[in-house]
Amino acid sequence: MPTPPTPEITTARNLTPADLQWLVCPVCRESLTLTESEIQPELGNIASQTISCTSCTRTYPVADKLPVLLADRAALSK
Numbered sequence: 001m002p003t004p005p006t007p008e009i010t011t012a013r014n015l016t017p018a019d020l021q022w023l024v025c026p027v028c029r030e031s032l033t034l035t036e037s038e039i040q041p042e043l044g045n046i047a048s049q050t051i052s053c054t055s056c057t058r059t060y061p062v063a064d065k066l067p068v069l070l071a072d073r074a075a076l077s078k
């Protein structure tokens with residue numbers, strides 16, 4: 001009999017600010033903050049998240065609840 005998968009493995013959760021304490025901006029090595037945008041019904045009521053650098057103002061996307069900390073994926077906000 002196969003055992004049912006455990007929820008901890010199969011259920012993805014949103015990032016929390018505590019997750020970012022281990023991460024730094026790949027460009028300037030400064031700390032990051034999590035930004036939650038409005039809940040978007042077309043995305044299944046999942047609030048989309050972005051990660052902002054506290055120093056260089058780059059904004060990184062979060063894809064499938066994984067932070068994409070790549071300099072060439074960052075959006076520079078003025």
Ligand SMILES: [Zn+2]
Pocket residue numbers: 025026027028029030053054055056057058
């Ligand atoms: Zn930065």
